[in-house]
Amino acid sequence: MQNNNYNWERKTNLRIIKELIFWSAAVILFFYCWQIISKLTMWPFVYDGAEQAGKLLSRMFPPNWSYFPELLSPIWDTITIATLGTMAAVVFAIFVAFLAAKNTTPHPLLRQLALLIIVTSRSVNSLIWAIILVIILGPGVLAGIIAISLRSIGFVSKLLYESIEEIDKNQVEAVTATGASKFSTLIYSVIPQVFPTFVGTTVYRWDINIRESTVVGLVGAGGIGLQLNESILGLKWPNAIIIFMMILSLVFLSEFASAKIRKLII
Amino acid sequence: MLKISELHKEYPGGDLALKGVDFELNEGEIAAVIGPSGAGKSTLIRCINRLVDSTSGEIYLNDNEINSLDKKELKNIRKKMGMIFQEYALVERLTVMENVLSGRLGYVSFWRAWLRKFPQADINHAYQLLDRLGLKDHINKRADQLSGGQRQRVGIARALIQDPEILLVDEPTASLDPKTARNIMSLITNLAEERNLSALINIHDVILAQEYVSRIIGMRDGKIVFDDSPDKLNKDTLTTIYGEEDWETIERNSSQEKNNDEGGEDIAGFSRKKLQMAASSSNKK
Numbered sequence: 001m002q003n004n005n006y007n008w009e010r011k012t013n014l015r016i017i018k019e020l021i022f023w024s025a026a027v028i029l030f031f032y033c034w035q036i037i038s039k040l041t042m043w044p045f046v047y048d049g050a051e052q053a054g055k056l057l058s059r060m061f062p063p064n065w066s067y068f069p070e071l072l073s074p075i076w077d078t079i080t081i082a083t084l085g086t087m088a089a090v091v092f093a094i095f096v097a098f099l100a101a102k103n104t105t106p107h108p109l110l111r112q113l114a115l116l117i118i119v120t121s122r123s124v125n126s127l128i129w130a131i132i133l134v135i136i137l138g139p140g141v142l143a144g145i146i147a148i149s150l151r152s153i154g155f156v157s158k159l160l161y162e163s164i165e166e167i168d169k170n171q172v173e174a175v176t177a178t179g180a181s182k183f184s185t186l187i188y189s190v191i192p193q194v195f196p197t198f199v200g201t202t203v204y205r206w207d208i209n210i211r212e213s214t215v216v217g218l219v220g221a222g223g224i225g226l227q228l229n230e231s232i233l234g235l236k237w238p239n240a241i242i243i244f245m246m247i248l249s250l251v252f253l254s255e256f257a258s259a260k261i262r263k264l265i266i
Numbered sequence: 267m268l269k270i271s272e273l274h275k276e277y278p279g280g281d282l283a284l285k286g287v288d289f290e291l292n293e294g295e296i297a298a299v300i301g302p303s304g305a306g307k308s309t310l311i312r313c314i315n316r317l318v319d320s321t322s323g324e325i326y327l328n329d330n331e332i333n334s335l336d337k338k339e340l341k342n343i344r345k346k347m348g349m350i351f352q353e354y355a356l357v358e359r360l361t362v363m364e365n366v367l368s369g370r371l372g373y374v375s376f377w378r379a380w381l382r383k384f385p386q387a388d389i390n391h392a393y394q395l396l397d398r399l400g401l402k403d404h405i406n407k408r409a410d411q412l413s414g415g416q417r418q419r420v421g422i423a424r425a426l427i428q429d430p431e432i433l434l435v436d437e438p439t440a441s442l443d444p445k446t447a448r449n450i451m452s453l454i455t456n457l458a459e460e461r462n463l464s465a466l467i468n469i470h471d472v473i474l475a476q477e478y479v480s481r482i483i484g485m486r487d488g489k490i491v492f493d494d495s496p497d498k499l500n501k502d503t504l505t506t507i508y509g510e511e512d513w514e515t516i517e518r519n520s521s522q523e524k525n526n527d528e529g530g531e532d533i534a535g536f537s538r539k540k541l542q543m544a545a546s547s548s549n550k551k
Contacts, residue, residue, distance in 0.1 A: 168358075170351060170353055170355040171356070171357050171358065173317055173355065174349065174351055174355035174357075174424075175368055175371060176317065177317060177344060177347070178344065178349075178368060178369050178372050178424070178428055179344035179345035179371070179372030179428075180341075180372050180379070181341065181376065183376045184376055185371075187380050188357065188364075188371060188379055189368075192358075192360050193357070193358075196359075
């Protein structure tokens with residue numbers, strides 16, 4: 001019999017079998033892990049979890065409103081830690097980013113160094129930076145600022161250098177062709193192209209840092225986290241709920257502000 | 267004023283873009299370079315201001331051999347070469363004025379560039395150019411708000427404000443509609459003539475080239491295969507440049523499309539269309 005049909009399949013049979021094996025293996029792995037976790041869990045504790053949560057909540061009421069004025073200074077510290085930490089990080093990150101981007105780095109070795117800085121900074125959580133810095137510098141806002149900025153440098157430089165590598169080369173070429181120096185070319189053709197990303201990343205990181213700076217206080221690096229820790233350890237739940245509410249509204253506000261700023265610039 | 271001899275360019279990977287190019291361009295002479303894509307036209311232009319480094323050969327601009335210049339000398343010689351690009355290559359997020367003034371970056375310090383503090387003479391010159399090019403009302407608009415034709419005019423202003431001795435023009439009309447393309451081509455050639463500038467213009471549109479320049483250089487496969495006045499361009503010479511074409515089919519196609527074509531009613535328009543088709547059909551990117 002004559003067969004005029006063309007043979008086309010997106011996936012060959014072999015490929016389908018391989019995918020089946022892969023997905024079954026994944027499902028088996030999931031249940032195996034589930035079992036281990038289940039063995040190590042005290043299920044009776046989990047069963048009355050809802051009840052415990054209810055009790056915890058009831059202990060928080062009525063909230064201790066008179067505690068509120070005492071928190072104004074620490075929450076201001078929190079905002080300061082986030083803002084100054086972001087600013088310091090950004091200044092440093094600009095240099096790191098230009099060293100790390102393939103098309104602007106002065107030397108491949110400097111590029112490797114910059115990438116190392118980025119990886120180091122990104123792989124350590126700000127809470128851990130804070131623990132280390134509190135030991136070195138003693139407790140306080142300064143440790144918090146530095147912890148936040150050390151963590152942010154990697155984040156900001158990474159996003160920035162990736163955007164530098166993605167710029168339109170024609171614009172750079174055109175400015176180079178006028179006989180402009182390397183630095184003039186950089187500020188006249190590279191910076192205008194990455195500026196929106198730069199602002200966007202900075203504001204986004206500030207937004208994240210507001211949240212992180214509420215946490216670094218837990219280990220004594222300044223800000224409202226310190227009060228939170230105190231309240232929880234001292235079982236002062238009516239105070240804790242005030243702090244929770246303040247953190248929540250601060251995060252909402254920062255989210256709102258950063259969305260506004262990004263819209264304005266880009 | 268421009269003399270090129272035995273210019274070779276081999277790209278990493280072994281692609282031979284230029285295989286021995288020789289020609290001379292006199293002061294005030296405007297030449298169009300035509301040829302299929304991949305013939306080496308862009309590479310040639312880029313080798314002249316060393317956006318691309320040639321493999322061997324010599325390029326003389328006046329008395330300077332370009333390939334032997336060090337970085338600083340190269341920057342100085344680049345000031346003398348105004349370049350115009352196909353995709354305009356404007357800094358999209360900067361204003362028209364900033365883009366035009368970028369042509370003066372070779373003359374001002376880094377700090378002045380940073381603060382956009384250009385000398386008064388440059389600003390005056392920029393205003394004159396923008397006025398001449400019909401962009402007076404767009405001075406403070408951002409480049410990405412302009413139409414293609416307007417952007418290319420900004421590109422022309424940026425090249426001219428350099429006070430160049432030669433214009434290197436790479437496919438100035440390829441992204442433009444036919445009418446705007448003619449307008450841009452006449453602006454480039456007129457302004458070059460007024461200022462007695464030499465110009466080397468890469469162009470796909472053979473008809474436009476014929477109309478506006480006095481000398482045509484045809485390139486094929488990294489070599490110059492035609493170098494003469496535009497009226498020497500006919501089917502045979504076009505075949506030498508672009509290769510064998512099925513001229514009959516092109517003729518039939520173009521007569522079918524004749525009714526859709528504005529200028530296609532008269533004989534001149536018809537033959538123009540035919541040539542255009544011939545050039546563009548062997549020129550698809």
